[in-house]
Amino acid sequence: MVLNIQVLDEVKICPHCKQKMSCCEAPPFHIGDGLGWGSDVLFICLNDSCTLFLNGWDQIEAQYGHHASYRYMELPGSSEGNLMMVANSDAFKACAIDKDVLLSQNERYQKEKEAVEALPSCVEKGNDQPVMFLILDEAADLASRDAALECLIKLNNISCVDPIRNHRFRDPAFEHRVNLAVAQILKANFVKECPFCFELIKAQAKKCMHCKENL
Ligand SMILES: [Zn+2]
Numbered sequence: 326m327v328l329n330i331q332v333l334d335e336v337k338i339c340p341h342c343k344q345k346m347s348c349c350e351a352p353p354f355h356i357g358d359g360l361g362w363g364s365d366v367l368f369i370c371l372n373d374s375c376t377l378f379l380n381g382w383d384q385i386e387a388q389y390g391h392h393a394s395y396r397y398m399e400l401p402g403s404s405e406g407n408l409m410m411v412a413n414s415d416a417f418k419a420c421a422i423d424k425d426v427l428l429s430q431n432e433r434y435q436k437e438k439e440a441v442e443a444l445p446s447c448v449e450k451g452n453d454q455p456v457m458f459l460i461l462d463e464a465a466d467l468a469s470r471d472a473a474l475e476c477l478i479k480l481n482n483i484s485c486v487d488p489i490r491n492h493r494f495r496d497p498a499f500e501h502r503v504n505l506a507v508a509q510i511l512k513a514n515f516v517k518e519c520p521f522c523f524e525l526i527k528a529q530a531k532k533c534m535h536c537k538e539n540l
Pocket residue numbers: 339340341342343344370371372375376377397
């Protein structure tokens with residue numbers, strides 16, 4: 326969803342309960358006429374004490390004979406009131422847009438974009454920052470994370486091992502590729518991980534210099 330963030334700053338007050346309305350992601354279809362809303366977001370009064378919502382149950386029961394109520398809705402930039410039929414008090418609450426969450430998602434996306442742009446020159450510059458950012462960012466595009474893994478091997482920087490080992494990868498297939506890359510880097514640096522304390526030790530060591538375990 327590409328959203329003009331200023332839309333979220335519009336303050337709308339529900340005429341029924343005088344409470345601030347919530348900005349919600351528009352549902353994909355306009356039930357009724359099959360047309361879109363013409364907007365990515367809708368302002369909906371999600372106040373459970375709103376008189377429209379409280380009285381709606383009896384009104385709909387009497388009029389249509391089923392269990393539902395109304396939420397008051399306005400489109401951005403318009404003060405025309407609309408009624409949204411809801412089957413329970415939770416409807417639309419999951420679509421409410423939290424501006425702070427949206428801004429932090431946007432910030433993460435911008436960092437991902439910068440890291441992807443820095444990737445082609447990172448090996449030449451010896452810069453592992455964009456590489457590590459992409460590998461450790463679970464929300465980043467998988468193809469970009471794989472491209473970063475290729476750079477990681479070329480950079481051959483042993484300091485990458487610790488942050489990788491301290492990270493929990495959500496995608497087991499990607500984690501496997503990360504492990505293969507780490508194994509390659511360890512080998513190229515003539516070191517291995519102690520199976521007991523996980524410190525890096527010389528590849529040919531028979532005893533760990535950190536935990537003194539025999540290998
Ligand atoms: Zn209201």
